[in-house]
Amino acid sequence: MRTIGLIGGMSWESSAEYYRIINQCVRDQLGPLRSAQVLMYSVDFGPVEQAQHAGRWDDTALILEDAARRLQAGGAECVVLCTNTMHKLAPRIEAAVSIPFLHIADAAALAAVEAGTLTVGLLGTAFTMEQDFLTSRLTGHGLTVLLPDADERKEVHRVIYEELCVGVISDTSRRTYQRVIQSLAARGAQAVILGCTEIGLLIKPEHSELPLLDTTALHAQAAVAFALQD
Template structure:
């Protein structure tokens, strides 16, 4: 098995989820405890988000590139970013990296294509929803990614950083998010929803909402990580 490197901390709750999901994928009925070696570099979320808010994308790229290289020096044979937002810089990071990087966006696009989806909605941070990196990847496969309206984007982002990223999951916030999904189905005719922040699966745990399937980017990414670790792709 290849040694896994994870850039974590963006945020910590999702990093824990990644670790648990990867380990669970290797559990067997025989209980042989044959788990992969995993190296986690938990970065300073405030520092990275601060650079993104200032649109200091070159500095943000350097910040993450240096930490990916640290994973390499520690023995990781490939690496992943356990968050959607830094994938805005993925092409630059892949170019600089001395080890392979597995993209959460590319993996999710493959899953959407297999499922025959054509019009997925997207929930994420303000950076993810206002950027084009999801749209650019999905467009190549003839899939149109639909964003919430401006007011709902602001509300989603506020709830992410004031509650969900802090590990606070309330029924009121869950119902609010479900209401936005229902609105997007009704008004924008989405046929699915991308949980484009790896904290969302911690509050939106079902496989469908408002009658449409949910694309859990954490679970999809982990599937790709496990396959690459085993040498299956």
């Protein structure tokens, strides 16, 4: 079994989900007492969040490059960045180490293609929805990506930072997300990519009229596939 390196803490709420899903998948595949070989470097999200909203991406890149190097030095055999938004810096993190970097958008796109859902809605932070670092990776796999309108994007973003990242799960916010998903469906979306690793804490399959492509679960499953491959 290969050792998985996780860069977590953004937020720790979703990083805990990565750890749970990875270990459940290994147990399911190898037996009831089996678990994953995992290293996690968990950053302090406060300075990262401040730098995000101030546009100081170079500052956050230095933090994540250092985290990746520490994982490699500790024996990790791949890097899994447990956040969609910080994949904006994926090229820099990938260049900082010699071990594979498993990109979150690849895991989501492959699942969409396998399901035949080539037109997808994307929910995430404003950075993820409004910049092209994730959408361009998705369209590179042949997907058409639909985004919520400006007001919807603002509310989706607010809920992530003000509620989900601090463990608040609100029925009111769930209904807001459901309305956004309904709007995407009306525009032709065949599935919705939960392009923020916290959204799966709020929106489950039973809450959506469209199939969900949860990047947290799909990325974690990709990490397990890497760890267990011959």
